[in-house]
Amino acid sequence: MSAPRERPRAGDLLDWYDRHARDLPWRVGPRARAEGVRPDPYRVWLSEVMLQQTTVAAVKSYYETFTTRWPTVQALAAAEDGDVMAAWAGLGYYARARNLLKCARAVAGDHGGIFPDDHATLLTLPGIGRYTAAAVSAIAFDRPEVVVDGNVERVMARLHDEHTPLPQAKPLLTDFAARLTPDTRPGCYAQAVMDLGATICTPRNPACGLCPWRRSCAAWQAGTATELPRKAPKKRKPTRLGIAYLARRVDGAWLLERRPDSGLLGGMLGWPGSDWGDDPQEAPPIRAEWKTLTEEARHTFTHFHLRLTVRTALLPMDRRPDRGEFIELPDFRPSDLPTVMRKAFDLAHAGMRKS
Template sequence: MNKHSSSEALLTWYDRNARDLPWRVSPGDRKLGVVPDPYEVWLSEIMLQQTTVAAVKDYFVKFKTRWPTVADLAAADEADVMKAWAGLGYYSRARNLKNCAETVAEIHDGRFPNTEKELLALPGIGPYTAAAISTIAFDSHAAVVDGNVERVLSRRFQIEDPLPDSKTEIRAAMHNLTPLDRPGDFAQAVMDLGATICTPKRPACGLCPWLEECTARKSGLHETLPRKAPKKQKPTRYGAAFVARRETDGAVLLRRRPPKGLLGGMSEVPGTEWHEDFDAASAVQSAPLASSWRQRSGEVKHTFTHFHLKLTIYQALIPASHPIPDGCWWSKPSELEDEALPTVMRKAVEWARG
């Protein structure tokens, strides 16, 4: 089967089996002339970075409902954006999201540029996202390669070099396969094939439109691909978190993290810095208020991209008349859900409550 036939076979499959996603224009609607909204494509692609479709759907709908256009998002308060993002993780994406929206509104008159080069100049947009937006939103010819595409093409062409070394070969294969006609649908078709058929374990090869062309399947290596270089062992860091509750109403003392760095701009309960050589014996000396702090048994465990974290939780009841440190505020139980608390901090609050 030649390149054209191969692409057509996949697009025919996609026309029947495309996933129904809130940010996607279906292949049927595209054939009727419905054009994807670049804002929706961009928003979904930023949210989907290192995050599953299932986790993103509700967040996407929430953002699109609250900020229907990129101009609306650009005009939003950054603290509100961070609150709406809370729980989705990788919080630098939220800061970049706001910065990018402002740039598009101010420099591009509220319209996303349609070329990879111009898109790459926007905050928070890397090579993959630029290719995805230009291809899906504007039908430009570009090689869109995410994790699903890497898996599908590693098997389709039996690319045995481990990732990330094989990325260049995979990208070249995707560029070669992507047709000039319907490149946006083709990119999404390969993604859908990886998400629903060519899955990491037990792929449903019998349902695959590329069944006869899959080199790795013919040689029995399909479930071993793509290969990945061994991961470096993550270090473990330790720290303490202080969950102070106001006696009168159970409000929790919060503060905001610095705007730069890990979890930048998010809310948190006060705590120590996180180190591999953390000194637990002197942790209470870092408490935000003088009080009778009680240590909870066990630890809160959380994993970030580059390290594991274990937090010792201390709790205390604080009189309403007690002054609090500058930059801190009390958040009532009914308000906590709307705070920009990352998952690790929600774990800390719940641990103290248990």
């Protein structure tokens, strides 16, 4: 007969966190917090926005670039839109970058450059939803808010052996998390649960033998941890087609255009092209002798797959485009392009080197 399941205690997890907290560039660790060091709300907010739908490993270099270039919320608020969008390129989900600027300007303009310290007021800022408001409230201001990301959902589902599939299970898992959130050190606790999910209670092959909540875990006792959390079957993603026109002038300048602020890749610099759909129509931005590459640029967005036909042209100096503008070679950085546009560039650049 198995031993009775213990009640999970926040203190056990905090003790584990004090010994095993991850060293992250945006984090004030438990030892420093105990010595009175307080997190910078700007850096907490910036990291949380960057981490949405993105891994810690991918975010680190972007975070360091942003905080070096724009060390305060006032500095970010004063930045040029194009510079911020370029620095964000490759991180994906570009609406986050647009909202990042809107929020920074709201904090600088309406709150004297000081982030609000309560959940309700944080929710009034552009681009801040329930999760981000809770994370900033807890981590930056030590408020006992319930912080639930994918790691926390996984930990709660296993802790309670909850088999209701996501996303239907979200309210229930949030309720489980709320019951455990302590009034003492809630900021450290929020980070501790996320660390537990990221390092011990991992999606595959969880290290249950190292878990401070093992004896409180219903899924560990039932032998179902690797099955949880359950997820509803994913809908099949449709495939959309498009055309990207990559034109280079004889002096090396490239023809680019900035996409509309709304919609996918909004506000980003990219190649002129057609709409994306089932039957893309020709929409060359300039009169030229276009060559079609044999290889497509392929990319997957959240809701669909994209296949771009890449067409290239070499232009004389006196040719004027119908849309877009030429970016001189010293000012053109492929790294400023969103990932799908950079894929098209890589294909075109390789093709031009061969020709």
